[in-house]
Amino acid sequence: MSPTRTARHHALAAALTALSDEELAARLARAERVGVGVGGEALVLDVAGAPVFAKRVPLTARELAHPRSTANLFDLPLHHQYGLGGPSFSAWRELDACERVTEAVLEGEATAFPLLHHWRVLPGRPPLPADRAPADDPATRARLEALATAPSSLVLVTEHLPLPLEDWLRDAPLTKAEALARQLADITTSLRRLRLLHMDAHFGNLRVADDRVHLTDFGLALSPRHDLSPAERDFAHHHAGYDADHTAMRLVNWLITTTHAPENPATRNAHVRRYARGATPHDVPPPVAALITGHAPAAAAMNDLWWRLFGGELTARHRAPRD
Secondary structure (H helix, E strand, O other): OOHHHHHHHHHHHHHHHOOOHHHHHHHHHHOEEEEEEOOEEEEEEEEOOEEEEEEEEEEOHHHHOOOOOOOOOOOOOHHHHHOOOOOOOOHHHHHHHHHHHHHHHHOOOOOOOOOEEEEEEEEOOOOOOOOOOOOOOHHHHHHHHHHHOOOEEEEEEEEOOOEEHHHHHHOOHHHHHHHHHHHHHHHHHHHHHOOOEOOOOOHHHEEEEOOEEEEOOOOOOEOOOOOOOHHHHHHHHHOOOHHHHHHHHHHHHHHHHHHHOOOOHHHHHHHHHHHHOOOOOOOOOHHHHHHHHHHHHHHHHHHHHHHHHHOOOOOOOOOOOOO
């Protein structure tokens, strides 16, 4: 990590630590809201003359009663790990993931994750979206009701990475395809080394700074180091290759959409399956064709999984881990 990035992190961490709860809460109240979802409220604020990103995550009474617990305290069903619009499992799991990737970046073991400058529990909760997904079981209803009445928030203040991946790709996208594929592979390799599953690495959670792609938002993060039930531990083992396959799906779907302009997702998926069976893309640059054919088998399997999940087959699971 560059000395400038390190120095900026330590300066911002010190400035944030020096703020009282009242001062930090006042700054969050005045901050620019950039998003709100079932996982919390996203804000951009100024600290010591620099922009930072803040996420206010509802912290339920049950989570407050079990500080730093990474257990599935509401016994949510495992299909929520796929990010189907339901609530996250635990604010404390998100904090644990943010701390873990920050430590890796500071120690020079990774680069492509935002640094966590500061975290704190503050009174009050962020708003929840009115159009959140309906609860499909009693445990999910209990979690959503607890979030709606949460007495506190977990505030996570991280690096501000202002450039969305899609904006970075908009200018001559295919010329950046190889760099994107390489950086996505680096990110998923780092996650596996950290024994951390992100589970939500779609393009909206990828940001760019200095031509480096960063993976953000660890609201669905899962690790075998967490306090897991036997079923969750089996899920974590079975999904060791999920992030790599998920990013392969996102990469190939984007390349097919960019080069083929399919009429709808079903047409796009048909192209992906054809290339997974060995067909070669035509009328695309050779490096892009190689990316498509190389990642198409993983992308086809993931597209099929997501088609089943969104079709209501909530017991569908990622394919068995590869050696």
